[in-house]
Amino acid sequence: MFFYSLLFLFLPYTLSVVCQDLAPLTVDTSYYYRLTNDLTGPTKALDVLPDGSGGLAIVDLGPSSGQFWRLTQLTNGPKYALSTLYLGDALSLDVVNDDGNASTHVHLDTTRKDSGQYWTLTPAANGSFTLSNDFTGLDRPLGVSIEESKPVLGSNNYSGKHWRLAKISDVTGNDEIPALKHVVKGHLNEQGNYDDAHxxxxxxxxxxxxxxxxxxxxxxxxxxxxxxxxxxxxxxxxxxxxxxxxxxxxxxxxxxxxxxxxxxxxxxxxxxxxxxxxxxxxxxxxxxxxxxxxxxxxxxxxxxxxxxxxxxxxxxxxxxxxxxxxxxxxxxxxxxxxxxxxxxxxxxxxxxGLPDLYPYNKTTTADRHLWQGGPWGLMADDYQSRGFVGWHRHRLGWLATERKTFVKAPTASGITKRTLLTPLDGHYGTSLLAMDIGNTSKLLVAEVVQPLQGANATEWNQGLMVYTIDSTVRSGYEPLRLVHNIAGVPSNRGAAWQTPWQVGSTMTYAAEHINVTLKVEQQIKDSYFVEVRYDVVLGFTGPTEFAVPVELIEDPNPDSGAHH
Incomplete structure (x- = not known):
């Protein structure tokens, strides 16, 4: 069993399919499936290597999230993209193009509209099916290399080409990020969702x-x-x-x-x-x-x-x-x-409706290192940032539901979430992780850092950015505050630059009755696999109840957020 196991067990059962004149199969995409091969038998399954390479192997059945395969139907007929619960839909089964349409190797690669990621399931007489892609064609289906215990593409006349699907569990969507309480009454604020003014x-x-x-x-x-x-x-x-x-x-x-x-x-x-x-x-x-x-x-x-x-x-x-x-x-x-x-x-x-993230009382270039939100995001620093932070893309309704998720505090201490965080500028995967910290007006948020224009045009674009967002703080008073990685960047660049959390980093945020620990476990291409752990302390009463009326707080200086 691979390291990346799920927190639940499973009871698989064989997928029943109907073959009609060998037409491509149509699969119920509301389930995760296990992929087994007739050559290696029902006790072995296709899994993802846990080393961040995107490599694949045939291994013993187990609760590894890399064995949970999701088929997403593509627009041009009964063709599917194949991804896993482990790495999400940001990485899909693809051909390693090392010999054109005679290529033999496959892996998980960044999801995109490439022909090597368009897979067809063609039924066989014994109830199995072959799995081929548009790049190498129907004559080179996916099979198994016994010597290396891994999948390979090959000729159409070998026994290892027959695959079977077994349902494991339902595909569930991401949990919705709640709206925040205590919205500052005024033109600009950090309410969680699109507000009454818009x-x-x-x-x-x-x-x-x-x-x-x-x-x-x-x-x-x-x-x-x-x-x-x-x-x-x-x-x-x-x-x-x-x-x-x-x-x-x-x-x-x-x-x-x-x-x-x-x-x-x-x-x-x-x-x-x-x-x-x-x-x-x-x-x-x-x-x-x-x-x-x-x-x-x-x-x-x-x-x-x-x-x-x-x-x-x-x-x-x-x-x-x-x-x-x-x-x-x-x-x-x-x-x-x-x-x-x-x-x-x-x-x-x-x-x-977005507020200023930089502080009005510290506006010179020389003191950027004192900013709680640093120079990250266009609402903080439009000379060095090149995009909006993930929270603002969520606020404006731009970030799709499947690309953001919320972690509610558990009833007891333990690991609550493990997920792959993908860059915001991509189009697949979970890119925004919001975490309950026991406060109806404040959340802890993590996202992959975006390129930031630094000294000598250097772009700082590695690691994760972790910050709190507070809807009681008005524009110009730093509603977004970074959780700095003090060991992350040389100190001569100042605290604002000590932001990205790299592989191996562990960050703990201490709230009133909850400690939230975020561990960056590995980098997979330009994405990061993270683990979220909650430790509850004396006085903890359970997950935060966000379903509360909005309370408006008057902004004593409503024009303060109107300038750059």
Missing amino acids: PSIPGTWKAVMVFVDFDDSHARDTDNQTAIGQQLMGNGSLAELFFNQSYSNLNLSIDVRSDLPWHTISGAWRRDWGNNISGYNAAAMSSFTTDEVDFFAYDVVMIVPPQNCGADRSYESGNVTVGSRNVSSVITVADDDYTNWYTMAHELGHSL
Whole structure:
């Protein structure tokens, strides 16, 4: 029996199939199955090597999660992807392409739409079936090498090609992450799910970009609005970022009104934006007639002044009153947007309801190492981060249910969860792990770290990031706080960089009546296999009950979350 065993036993029984003119089999995909071979007999099964290689072997039957095979039907007919409970659907049975369509070796590799991962089950007269893939073809089905006790692809006329399926257990979905209590009342917060201010997840996010200048700082003849619009949008990269980060769920559409002239706003509206940002926004939009722009037809309004006019920091404001109506979100563009289009991505994050993760009282580059959330994630640092953290992708409804899971505290101490965490930028597997820490407004969260632009363009993208998320903490006061790995990174980079937990690391988070230990057991390609253990202490009353009414806490400074 391999090391990665399950926490339950099983009672397999043979799958009954009906063969009609040797048409490919159709399998009930709601079960996990054991794969046995007629040559090695019913006491041996196909299993995954526990060394992180993705290799396979024929071994004795046992409760190993690598023997729990899941068949996922693909779109083009009765073809299936084969994955395991051990490594999840992020890795699928594939051909090692070492000799083209004459290749003989198979393994588990990153799930993708490759022909070597499209498998057909063809019935045989004795109730077994052959297993072939689209890459090597029907004439080279999967068989067994007796000498090496492993599966191989070979010719169509040998006894080891006959396989059988036996049901083991139902396929169960991931547990839903609960909504958090105590939401800070205001424009930006860290509520667990999409909130009342944003009742539906947008499929298309419509924005309009208009251009204004000032009495004492007019646009130059060389300030071409079309070129400026492209610059601020990263020449298409901004829309691509949101499309990719949302897993194709959000289409950002920006209407650049370069057909309109620069509109001059009367009055001293430059560095004094912070004193009356709402007044600036209203004055800017009021300078356009309703025939020119219908601002209320858009989700976001972007107000763009000339570069180097004195506006040095961008802002995002919610519910700006123009006349007798409200515009839901207004972004005031400044010089930082001109030099880095990721700043616009940060401000659009605010438009979607995401708070600032960096602290308002520590905003210089020199003190990034003091930030509780570090420079990780676009809502923390848009100069070094290149994507949204997993919690924010969950909050916005972008991360699919099957790609995130919740671990509820057990009734007694013990190992509660073992799973493979996959990178957020992929499309398969569990990428977000949220853990109960006995608090209805706070969770412990783990995800694979995303690439972070460091010194000399170094990308820090190895290991796991572990943090708490707290819905009682308002924007700019660090609602996301890292659990630092003090031994993880040289100390001269500061605590904020001591984030990734590598293979062999063990992290324990001590809550009031619960200790949660997360162990990074092994790296498998770009994913990490982790174990979650709970130790309950005196006073523990059982798993946290999250089904409670939301309590709103007034934000004493509601505008504090409106700036970058």
